[in-house]
Amino acid sequence: MIEAGHFAAFLALVFCGLQAGFGLRGDRDQSGLFAGLGFAAMGFAFFTLVYAFARSDFSVELVAAHSHTLKPFGYKIAGTWGNHEGSMALWCLVGLGFGAAGGWLMKSDRPKFESRALGVQGLLNLASLAYLLFASSPFTRLDPAPLQGQGLNPLLQDPALAIHPPMLYLGYVGYSFVFALAAAGLIEGRIDRQWAKQARGWALAAFVPLTLGIALGSYWAYYELGWGGWWFWDPVENASLMPWLIGAALMHSIIVTEKRGSFSAWTALLAVLAFCFSLLGAFLVRSGVLTSVHSFAVDPLRGSVLLAGLLILGGAALVLFALRAPKLSGGPEWLATSREGALMGNNLILTVATFTVLLGTLFPLIAEAVGQTISVGEPYFNLTFTPIMALALVALPVVQAWAWGKADLSSLWKWALGFAGIVAAFWLAGIGPLNIPLLAGVGLALGVWLIFGAGQEIWRRAKTFARLPKMPLRVWGMTLAHAGLGIFVIGAVLQSSGRTQTTLALQEGETQTVAGWDVRLDDVSSVEGPNWYAERATLTAVRGGTAAQMQPQKRYYPAARMPTTETAIHKTGTSDLYIALGDGRRNRAGETRWTFEVFLNPLIDFVYLGVVLIALGAGLSMAGKRTRTRKDAEEETA
Amino acid sequence: MRARTKRLWGVGAAATLLIGAVALATVALRQHADLFYTPGLIAEQGMPESGKRVRVGGWVQEGSIAYGDGADMTFLIEDGSGETVEVSYTGITPDLFREGEGVVATGRFGETGDFTADSILAKHDENYEPRELKKARQATS
Numbered sequence: 095m096i097e098a099g100h101f102a103a104f105l106a107l108v109f110c111g112l113q114a115g116f117g118l119r120g121d122r123d124q125s126g127l128f129a130g131l132g133f134a135a136m137g138f139a140f141f142t143l144v145y146a147f148a149r150s151d152f153s154v155e156l157v158a159a160h161s162h163t164l165k166p167f168g169y170k171i172a173g174t175w176g177n178h179e180g181s182m183a184l185w186c187l188v189g190l191g192f193g194a195a196g197g198w199l200m201k202s203d204r205p206k207f208e209s210r211a212l213g214v215q216g217l218l219n220l221a222s223l224a225y226l227l228f229a230s231s232p233f234t235r236l237d238p239a240p241l242q243g244q245g246l247n248p249l250l251q252d253p254a255l256a257i258h259p260p261m262l263y264l265g266y267v268g269y270s271f272v273f274a275l276a277a278a279g280l281i282e283g284r285i286d287r288q289w290a291k292q293a294r295g296w297a298l299a300a301f302v303p304l305t306l307g308i309a310l311g312s313y314w315a316y317y318e319l320g321w322g323g324w325w326f327w328d329p330v331e332n333a334s335l336m337p338w339l340i341g342a343a344l345m346h347s348i349i350v351t352e353k354r355g356s357f358s359a360w361t362a363l364l365a366v367l368a369f370c371f372s373l374l375g376a377f378l379v380r381s382g383v384l385t386s387v388h389s390f391a392v393d394p395l396r397g398s399v400l401l402a403g404l405l406i407l408g409g410a411a412l413v414l415f416a417l418r419a420p421k422l423s424g425g426p427e428w429l430a431t432s433r434e435g436a437l438m439g440n441n442l443i444l445t446v447a448t449f450t451v452l453l454g455t456l457f458p459l460i461a462e463a464v465g466q467t468i469s470v471g472e473p474y475f476n477l478t479f480t481p482i483m484a485l486a487l488v489a490l491p492v493v494q495a496w497a498w499g500k501a502d503l504s505s506l507w508k509w510a511l512g513f514a515g516i517v518a519a520f521w522l523a524g525i526g527p528l529n530i531p532l533l534a535g536v537g538l539a540l541g542v543w544l545i546f547g548a549g550q551e552i553w554r555r556a557k558t559f560a561r562l563p564k565m566p567l568r569v570w571g572m573t574l575a576h577a578g579l580g581i582f583v584i585g586a587v588l589q590s591s592g593r594t595q596t597t598l599a600l601q602e603g604e605t606q607t608v609a610g611w612d613v614r615l616d617d618v619s620s621v622e623g624p625n626w627y628a629e630r631a632t633l634t635a636v637r638g639g640t641a642a643q644m645q646p647q648k649r650y651y652p653a654a655r656m657p658t659t660e661t662a663i664h665k666t667g668t669s670d671l672y673i674a675l676g677d678g679r680r681n682r683a684g685e686t687r688w689t690f691e692v693f694l695n696p697l698i699d700f701v702y703l704g705v706v707l708i709a710l711g712a713g714l715s716m717a718g719k720r721t722r723t724r725k726d727a728e729e730e731t732a
Numbered sequence: 733m734r735a736r737t738k739r740l741w742g743v744g745a746a747a748t749l750l751i752g753a754v755a756l757a758t759v760a761l762r763q764h765a766d767l768f769y770t771p772g773l774i775a776e777q778g779m780p781e782s783g784k785r786v787r788v789g790g791w792v793q794e795g796s797i798a799y800g801d802g803a804d805m806t807f808l809i810e811d812g813s814g815e816t817v818e819v820s821y822t823g824i825t826p827d828l829f830r831e832g833e834g835v836v837a838t839g840r841f842g843e844t845g846d847f848t849a850d851s852i853l854a855k856h857d858e859n860y861e862p863r864e865l866k867k868a869r870q871a872t873s
Binding site for chain 1: 741742745746749750752756757759760761763764765766767787800801802803805822823824825827828
């Protein structure tokens with residue numbers, strides 16, 4: 095069975111070659127056909143892998159190394175991509191899927207352009223398939239087959255982490271198709287309004303799953319690592335944040351190219367960079383060049399192959415860009431205070447913010463080259479990334495109302511007054527009843543400001559309640575995403591300023607008070623699961639009239655010889671009471687106390703709600719059909 | 733606005749933002765890049781400045797873990813050089829924190845050379861250990 099899959103993957107490689115050949119020669123239909131065939135072949139190859147995992151066929155080396163008969167069925171399936179080789183197979187599958195979808199869905203009057211885009215996508219897929227087959231093949235047999243597998247990394251035995259990689263890869267690899275579109279556009283020297291109209295949908299199709307993938311990863315880190323936080327500025331997290339930021343910049347600049355024909359070179363550059371940063375992310379995660387809390391056992395050789403690929407691809411794209419960018423035509427004239435100017439500001443800020451993240455992530459490597467071992471943590475990012483992004487957030491509600499070409503600045507003072515009002519309100523509340531620090535007050539004001547700005551913008555466009563539901567999906571998408579950003583900011587600010595953390599050491603039956611909660615340890619017992627056993631503490635937390643029973647665990651997975659933490663979270667509606675179990679400690683007097691890390695996390699759900707709204711907004715905006723009505727035309731000129 | 737003026741505007745705005753970002757990043761890196769030490773390195777180079785955030789890595793010395801009455805504890809980090817650093821820590825320890833296993837403690841040295849950690853990183857599966865430790869292990873063996 096797995097041999098058939100191996101063969102099918104080789105077949106997919108050949109089809110990708112044909113897709114690239116026909117595509118670059120300009121034969122759109124043949125190229126599209128081979129894109130479809132390639133996807134079908136890779137689909138079968140991937141299916142044989144999933145099948146081997148589902149049946150626990152330990153004669154396949156990958157299954158023996160990463161699965162176990164006692165594992166729940168769903169996680170056997172998810173185990174297919176819970177390892178390096180399998181995840182690269184998924185990467186290829188998604189890449190070929192985008193190629194096939196492109197061949198099937200793109201139907202404009204520019205067959206030559208589409209053909210070249212398919213050709214470039216074919217080349218990219220060819221490279222990733224070659225990497226899969228020759229540098230990290232998942233199709234290897236093991237002889238003799240062991241009777242039992244070594245088990246999946248138990249940290250991955252979790253619903254959020256089972257769907258996190260496919261989501262992330264839909265985003266990363268989705269940008270490979272955007273890259274192909276940009277390369278084809280550059281080859282033709284035509285990055286114009288029609289190009290942007292076509293590419294925008296694909297850029298959003300990558301952005302939505304990337305956003306959700308990052309959110310899932312962050313949520314997993316929150317409840318599984320037992321550290322109480324949702325973002326640690328860890329290299330692996332930064333690796334996914336960078337393409338997201340560039341993708342967000344692209345999503346905004348492509349609007350200018352679509353509506354006005356301006357920014358064409360810049361949009362093409364961002365389209366190229368989005369995929370380069372995706373590859374950089376894959377390299378940072380897979381090569382293990384950086385110390386990360388999420389590090390996997392890694393192979394430096396594979397890392398260098400990925401790095402070489404990244405350098406070749408990035409170099410080629412930049413040469414193409416340098417050759418063609420001067421020939422691209424611009425749009426009509428515009429002032430700095432115009433929608434173009436506003437979106438240029440957005441793009442500058444997002445790119446500069448990306449480079450501060452890049453610098454912070456790579457700085458340990460640079461320092462190591464000169465012989466120093468250092469690490470860069472949260473304080474660096476709070477000092478650089480946060481204030482730079484805050485600039486964009488302050489400006490957003492004001493400048494999103496600016497018209498194309500030249501904005502009417504007569505109501506600017508109202509906006510300034512509005513912002514001052516919100517900040518003053520939070521500042522007064524801060525020194526008064528709420529007792530929040532000044533910076534947190536400004537942060538909260540910023541969140542409210544963004545939500546208010548999102549509402550104000552759609553109201554400005556609709557003018558009456560009756561027209562509100564009839565607003566185009568794109569406008570609703572933008573409103574949701576910007577309001578989501580505001581909700582996210584409120585959650586994030588409260589998390590960094592309002593979270594409390596306390597370590598408890600309790601004997602059975604003992605009660606201590608933490609952040610207004612009386613926490614009593616009832617007992618600690620042993621429990622067993624399908625492929626793990628655990629120590630489970632039972633605690634009763636009481637505040638006011640409400641009591642919650644909480645059962646954090648410390649699990650041990652014998653097959654993988656690895657312990658994990660299972661936190662207990664009690665949601666009160668406004669905050670999470672979060673308890674992680676430590677070890678039992680015997681002191682000199684011979685008493686055993688169990689240690690707990692207890693967090694009170696205010697409004698953490700806002701962080702995730704905000705991010706989901708951003709993804710939903712981008713999705714709506716993608717679904718919105720661009721039928722040009724007179725209303726739209728008015729809007730554009732307004 | 734003419735194309736030339738427009739470009740100047742763009743370049744000006746980009747330059748201001750970039751200079752600001754580079755200045756911020758330089759300050760931030762100067763203050764917040766945490767240096768890594770092993771006990772042997774400290775003996776060689778002298779104590780790091782007290783109050784500055786640093787990371788100390790090595791192995792938890794056998795038999796050195798001592799628990800207090802609460803969640804406080806102390807243990808020794810050794811690195812095969814014969815030198816050790818005593819670490820005070822309050823909190824729960826990572827799942828794979830054990831005597832004889834690798835550990836990286838982040839924290840600050842006090843005036844008297846005592847080290848108080850605020851976070852502890854251990855390797856987190858059987859196949860993986862922090863990179864600094866791998867290098868230190870290769871250097872000593």
